[in-house]
Every structure is written in structure tokens, then in C-alpha cells.
Amino acid sequence: MAFDIITEVLVVLAVAVLAGELFEQLGLPSVAGELLSGLVLGPTVLGIVASSPQTAAVSEIALFFVVLLIGFEMTTQTVRSRIVPSLAVTMTSFVLPFLVLTAGASVLLPFGFTANLLVALAIGVPSISIVSVLVMEFDLVKKETGQIILSSVTITDVVAFVVLAGASGTLGGTLSVVFLMALFLAAFAVVDWLLNSHPDAFRDVLERASGFTRREELSFALLIVGGLLVAVILQGIGVSYILGAFFAGLIIHDGLVGKSAFRRTADTLAKMNRAFFIPIFFGLAGVEADFPASQSGLLAPLGALLLASIVPATLATYAAARYIMKGREQGGPRRIAFILSGRGAVGIVIASVALNAGLIGRTAYSLVLIGTVVVSVVVPAMAGRARRAED
Numbered sequence: 001m002a003f004d005i006i007t008e009v010l011v012v013l014a015v016a017v018l019a020g021e022l023f024e025q026l027g028l029p030s031v032a033g034e035l036l037s038g039l040v041l042g043p044t045v046l047g048i049v050a051s052s053p054q055t056a057a058v059s060e061i062a063l064f065f066v067v068l069l070i071g072f073e074m075t076t077q078t079v080r081s082r083i084v085p086s087l088a089v090t091m092t093s094f095v096l097p098f099l100v101l102t103a104g105a106s107v108l109l110p111f112g113f114t115a116n117l118l119v120a121l122a123i124g125v126p127s128i129s130i131v132s133v134l135v136m137e138f139d140l141v142k143k144e145t146g147q148i149i150l151s152s153v154t155i156t157d158v159v160a161f162v163v164l165a166g167a168s169g170t171l172g173g174t175l176s177v178v179f180l181m182a183l184f185l186a187a188f189a190v191v192d193w194l195l196n197s198h199p200d201a202f203r204d205v206l207e208r209a210s211g212f213t214r215r216e217e218l219s220f221a222l223l224i225v226g227g228l229l230v231a232v233i234l235q236g237i238g239v240s241y242i243l244g245a246f247f248a249g250l251i252i253h254d255g256l257v258g259k260s261a262f263r264r265t266a267d268t269l270a271k272m273n274r275a276f277f278i279p280i281f282f283g284l285a286g287v288e289a290d291f292p293a294s295q296s297g298l299l300a301p302l303g304a305l306l307l308a309s310i311v312p313a314t315l316a317t318y319a320a321a322r323y324i325m326k327g328r329e330q331g332g333p334r335r336i337a338f339i340l341s342g343r344g345a346v347g348i349v350i351a352s353v354a355l356n357a358g359l360i361g362r363t364a365y366s367l368v369l370i371g372t373v374v375v376s377v378v379v380p381a382m383a384g385r386a387r388r389a390e391d
Contacts, residue, residue, distance in 0.1 A: 005054040009280065012049055015041060016283030032376040034279050035348070035369055038286015044366065049287050056356065059288075062281035063349060067242050068227050069273045071249025072266060076192050082144075085324045086151035092316035093340035094156040097309035098124040104308055108301035109367075114167055115360045118350065121167075122368040123375075124309060125160040126153050127346040131339055144325070145332040149339050154250075157346050161243040164350050167359065180237040192251055220265045223252060242349055285348050288355060291366035302367050306375065314341050343375040 016034040023033030041049045049055075101120035109116050131153045140146030162181055166174040231244030252262070318337035325332050351368040354360045 005052075005058070008049050008052075008055060009058060012038065012041060012055075012283040012287060013276065013280050016279035020279055029376050031278075031282055032373050034282035035286045035373050035376075038283040039289055039369065039373075040286075041283070042287035043290045051284075051288050051290075055284050055287065059281055059284040059352070060356075062277040062284070063242065063352065064227070064231070064245050065269070065273055065277040066281050067245040067349065068224075068249045069269050071246040072252060072269060076250060077196075082147045082151040083155075085148050085321075086155055088320050088324055089148060089317050089336060089340060090152045090155050090159075092320045093126055093152060093313055093337075094124065094159070096316055097313040100124075100309045100312065101305055104301075104305045108305065109298070109364075111360065111364045115354075115364050118164070118167055118354045118360050119364050119368055120305075121160055121163055122347040122351040122354070123305070123343065123371045125343070125347050125350065126156050126340050127343050131342045135339060140335065143332075144328065145335050148321070148324070149336055152340060157246070158243070160346060160350060161246070164353060165237075165243075167354075177237060184234065184237060188247060188251070195251065220268055223248070223265060223269075242353060282348065285352055286369060288352065288362070289366035289369045290362040291370070292363070295363050298363070298367060299370070302371055306371055310341055310375065314338065317341075341375070343372050347372050 015037045019033035019037035020030030021033075024030045038049075040046055043050060098120060101124045102117055105111075105116035105120045106113065109119060111119065131149060135146045135149055140149070162178070165177050165181075227245045227248035229244075230248045231241035234244040234247075235241040252265075314337045317340055318333050321333035321336040347368060351360065351365050355362070355365045
């Protein structure tokens with residue numbers, strides 16, 4: 001059995017890395033290539049690799065590190081500094097397409113209310129994985145445009161995980177989750193404020209601990225332990241452990257742990273993710289898909305749902321961003337509109353969690369993967385064309 005899982009991981013990782021690199025060379029996001037490689041290897045096409053409890057366990061471990069890195073790329077300060085404009089574009093880039101998708105899915109898809117809702121959520125949520133890459137490629141991290149985009153997608157992803165948690169429970173259970181989540185967020189805000197009020201003291205504790213143990217990697221180990229601890233707390237609340245990993249990464253930044261320690265930790269985490277966790281997670285996510293030919297009639301409704309949600313959302317986000325920015329940054333509204341149309345990791349995470357929890361079936365999950373692959377290829381291409389037109 002050990003040989004079987006090692007062989008499967010080897011095959012999926014090798015093909016996912018190659019496919020991701022090919023897509024990168026073509027100017028497309030590697031995540032699309034990695035997902036596509038899993039679709040081809042899995043039962044949807046070739047059937048070389050099959051989903052199993054062992055591959056699911058590997059995928060969940062990889063998922064923890066993928067989401068930890070997503071949170072690590074953000075800071076609470078960025079979210080707070082642009083909260084008002086971010087909320088405005090969140091309404092147009094996420095809430096609007098989510099509502100349109102939910103209404104359309106209830107008419108066009110046959111999976112039932114909860115499954116249709118989760119399919120709409122997974123397809124409709126902008127993903128920080130694609131969005132952050134485009135922000136960096138367009139050199140927007142330090143600009144108002146980039147900060148609005150990153151703040152908005154952070155808010156969106158948190159809300160999406162909370163919706164995921166609530167979708168599987170009763171009304172009373174959902175209200176309980178919302179209440180406990182509000183308490184967690186309040187506690188998180190207090191801890192974040194305390195840490196950022198006394199960053200020197202926190203850095204001193206880390207340095208003393210590292211000096212005592214003579215292990216420079218202690219800060220990295222503490223980050224992982226902290227992420228697992230927060231994940232356990234949120235899982236106890238009734239929210240996916242994935243949100244715990246996100247919050248654990250979100251609270252850490254260079255001003256808190258020191259630029260040198262942060263850079264070392266960030267580089268280590270990024271290399272681990274880029275070399276193994278990201279391609280193996282998305283490759284295995286593609287393997288989970290099982291889209292029978294008998295269900296090919298669902299592809300047309302999927303295309304209609306994508307067009308009916310992405311196009312109006314992009315236009316509405318452009319209008320909102322143009323009003324908010326009032327001409328302060330040339331081309332800013334167009335970039336915000338196109339980049340916030342990016343879908344990717346978070347939608348796949350939501351679909352994977354829903355599948356493992358039995359909330360959606362493999363056909364619904366496969367539709368999410370296909371929709372994500374299409375959007376994650378089309379949106380960067382559109383954003384690139386817009387950029388070249390501005391240049």
C-alpha cells in the first residue's frame with residue numbers, strides 16, 4: 001500500500017509540475033495546468049490515478065500549507081487600511097456573481113439546494129492565489145489599486161469560508177457558528193493589536209527561544225504549530241480547519257517577526273509550496289474529478305452560468321472602482337475589475353472540503369474544476385490584453 005501511494009504521488013507530482021511549467025511558459029497561471037493534469041490522469045480521462053483515503057490525506061496536508069501561504073502573503077494592516085473601498089468592490093466582484101450564480105444554478109443544475117449553493121460559491125469566489133499573482137505581475141503591491149484588490153479578496157475569502165461552514169448546518173447551528181466566529185474574530189483582532197503594539201517584545205521572545213535551542217528554524221516550526229492550533233480551534237467552532245491556517249498566516253508579517261526572520265520563513269514556505277504542496281494539491285484535486293460523458297449536457301449550463309456571472313460582475317466592479325478612485329491612478333479601475341475576476345485555489349479548496357464532507361457529489365465537484373480551469377485561463381489573458389492596451 002505504501003508503494004502504491006508513493007507511486008501515485010510521484011506520477012501526479014511529476015505531471016502537475018510539468019503541466020504547470022508549460023502553462024507558465026505560455027503566460028497562463030500554473031494552477032490551471034496543474035488542475036488540468038489531474039483531470040487527465042484521473043477517472044475523467046485516462047484513469048491512471050484513482051482517488052483514495054491515502055491520496056485524500058496527502059491532499060489535506062498539502063492544502064494546509066497552501067492556505068497558510070495564502071494568508072502569509074497578506075497582512076491585517078493591508079485589510080484595515082482599505083476596508084471601505086474594498087467592501088464596495090467586494091459587493092460587485094463576489095456578492096453579485098454569487099447571487100447570480102446561486103439563482104442560475106437553482107434553475108440550471110440538478111444537484112439540490114445545498115450542492116447548487118456550494119457550486120455557485122466555489123465558482124463565484126475570487127481567489128487570492130490567482131489574484132495575488134496578477135497583482136505582483138502588474139507591480140501593484142505598493143499601489144492603491146493593488147491594496148484595494150488584496151484587501152477585497154481577503155474579505156471575500158473569509159466570508160466564503162464562513163458561508164461554507166454555515167451551508168452544512170441547521171439554522172440554529174449556522175447561527176451558533178456565526179456567533180462563535182464573531183467571538184473568534186474579536187479575539188483575533190485583540191491578539192493582532194497586542195502583537196503589533198509590542199513587536200519588539202515578540203521578536204525578543206523569538207530570538208531568545210532560537211538562541212536557547214540554537215535552531216534558527218524555530219520561528220518556522222512555531223508558525224506551523226500556531227497554524228495547526230488555530231485550525232483546531234476553528235474546527236471546534238464548526239468552521240473548516242482551512243480558515244485557521246489562513247488566519248495563522250495572516251497575523252504574521254515582517255514588522256512582527258523581523259524582516260530577516262520573515263524573509264527566511266517566507267522563502268522556505270514558498271519553496272515548499274511551489275515545489276511540492278501546490279502542484280500535489282491541485283494535481284490531486286483534478287484526480288478527484290469524475291465527470292461522466294453522460295453528464296456532458298451540464299457543460300452548456302456551466303458556460304451560461306460563467307458568462308452570466310463574470311461579465312456583469314466585471315462591468316459593475318469597473319464602475320465601482322472608477323467611482324472610488326476618481327482618476328487617481330491611470331488604468332486602476334480596469335485592473336481592479338479584471339484581476340478580481342480571477343478564480344483559483346480558494347474555489348477549489350471550498351469544493352474539496354464540500355466533497356470530502358459529502359455536501360456535493362463528484363459531478364458537481366467536476367463542474368467546479370472545469371469552470372475554474374476555464375476562468376483561470378481566460379481572466380489572466382484578458383488582464384494581459386488590457387495591460388498591453390494601456391501600454
